[in-house]
Amino acid sequence: MKEIKVDVLVVGGGPAGLSAAAESSAAGASVLVAEADLHLGGQLVKQSHKFFGSKDEYAGSRGFDIAKLLRDEIFSGDSRVTAMLNTTVTGYYPEERAATLMTGEEQYVTVFPQKIIVANGAQERIIPFPNNDLPGVYGAGAVQTLMNVYGVIPGKKVLMIGAGNIGLIVSYQLLQAGVEVAAVLEGAPQVGGYWVHAAKLRRLGVPILLRHSIKRAFGREVVEGAEITEVGDKFQPVGSPMEVECDTICLAVGLTPSSELLWQAECRMKYVPSLCGYVPFRDPHMRTSNADVWVAGDASGIEEASAAMIEGRIAGLSAAESLGCKIDANRYNVFLARLEQLRAGEISEKIRTGIKAVAEWEGNSNERS
Numbered sequence: 001m002k003e004i005k006v007d008v009l010v011v012g013g014g015p016a017g018l019s020a021a022a023e024s025s026a027a028g029a030s031v032l033v034a035e036a037d038l039h040l041g042g043q044l045v046k047q048s049h050k051f052f053g054s055k056d057e058y059a060g061s062r063g064f065d066i067a068k069l070l071r072d073e074i075f076s077g078d079s080r081v082t083a084m085l086n087t088t089v090t091g092y093y094p095e096e097r098a099a100t101l102m103t104g105e106e107q108y109v110t111v112f113p114q115k116i117i118v119a120n121g122a123q124e125r126i127i128p129f130p131n132n133d134l135p136g137v138y139g140a141g142a143v144q145t146l147m148n149v150y151g152v153i154p155g156k157k158v159l160m161i162g163a164g165n166i167g168l169i170v171s172y173q174l175l176q177a178g179v180e181v182a183a184v185l186e187g188a189p190q191v192g193g194y195w196v197h198a199a200k201l202r203r204l205g206v207p208i209l210l211r212h213s214i215k216r217a218f219g220r221e222v223v224e225g226a227e228i229t230e231v232g233d234k235f236q237p238v239g240s241p242m243e244v245e246c247d248t249i250c251l252a253v254g255l256t257p258s259s260e261l262l263w264q265a266e267c268r269m270k271y272v273p274s275l276c277g278y279v280p281f282r283d284p285h286m287r288t289s290n291a292d293v294w295v296a297g298d299a300s301g302i303e304e305a306s307a308a309m310i311e312g313r314i315a316g317l318s319a320a321e322s323l324g325c326k327i328d329a330n331r332y333n334v335f336l337a338r339l340e341q342l343r344a345g346e347i348s349e350k351i352r353t354g355i356k357a358v359a360e361w362e363g364n365s366n367e368r369s
């Protein structure tokens, strides 16, 4: 089996991983980015809408353009970055400080990184209901990939479950692609995403049914419709169910951080509901309780690409510094200030609370030695 030695292994080539690679490489470390997909950019490559947020994090640009800017950055100048595409990091063995990688389906590589930055994003959540395994039931991320990366529509009439930003944005993109959206269902009493995205859908005549959820999907071989119902405070069905005609059911019911590699690396983990799952304890520079391991982006808690990019930069800088690379310490302050600004609003309250819950852990200095 092929073996590779590198200063920093970055798991995942999304906005967090690419930003981390840029900083570690600029500081003088050799970096290997392993990306399971066929292209770098993570979620950004399928995001055709213009981003909100701060100009420093490319607000106003479309996701796929941001991915290109990051790719150009990591391969420019004296780049020390190598990227392996179609390559999944399948395991990390802390005692040997070894990571196992699989390229395609047959090629295996062992990497011995001095440091590892885990930036492998998140997984889509699924909700249980009868027939949720019928062809035609998709996660919203999968629908976005089909349409925006491969130019394929998932069906002709979609029922969207979830009115967070992802459900709203993907519904709008479906309409742009000529697909009918029968309705958007939201179990909560209010829309979870930005008002502006909901308003665009309403203007186009898409009903957003609050306090509603799916009860079952219909169909023998594929989705032919759905039964929906109003729900109460505990999401229990109330009233009489209704039938909706549709050939596709799209679930936009949230994401959960990918945590398997962090568990395997023996990082101290905690379930933090406001960060949407199990996440590692980390210091302000994104270093976990395992001194060789950093985390950044959605793997550290579900947030946004803007935060993922800044966290990636902090992690990349910190990993390089731990290797003895000379860094401009002021960059930490710049990035930390940008993160603070990004999370200052009322809407980020739950993120701030979640991060506080994993900011400190008992005996951290012992675990780090």
Ligand SMILES: Cc1cc2nc3c(=O)[nH]c(=O)nc-3n(C[C@H](O)[C@H](O)[C@H](O)COP(=O)(O)OP(=O)(O)OC[C@H]3O[C@@H](n4cnc5c(N)ncnc54)[C@H](O)[C@@H]3O)c2cc1C
Binding pocket: 011, 012, 013, 014, 015, 016, 017, 034, 035, 036, 037, 041, 042, 043, 044, 047, 050, 051, 052, 053, 087, 088, 089, 090, 119, 120, 121, 122, 141, 144, 165, 166, 169, 170, 258, 296, 297, 298, 299, 303, 304, 305, 306, 307, 308
């Ligand atoms: C529909 C939608 C709209 C959004 N709109 C916005 C917006 O307007 N503004 C904003 O700031 N954010 C937005 N976001 C959120 C943003 O896309 C994510 O927060 C961001 O992409 C997280 O970056 P990341 O690098 O942590 O993860 P990702 O972008 O998910 O990248 C992780 C990468 O890791 C790879 N990977 C996973 N496991 C492995 C492994 N074991 N080995 C190797 N590679 C692996 C994946 O293939 C992926 O490329 C949106 C998200 C969605 C789904």
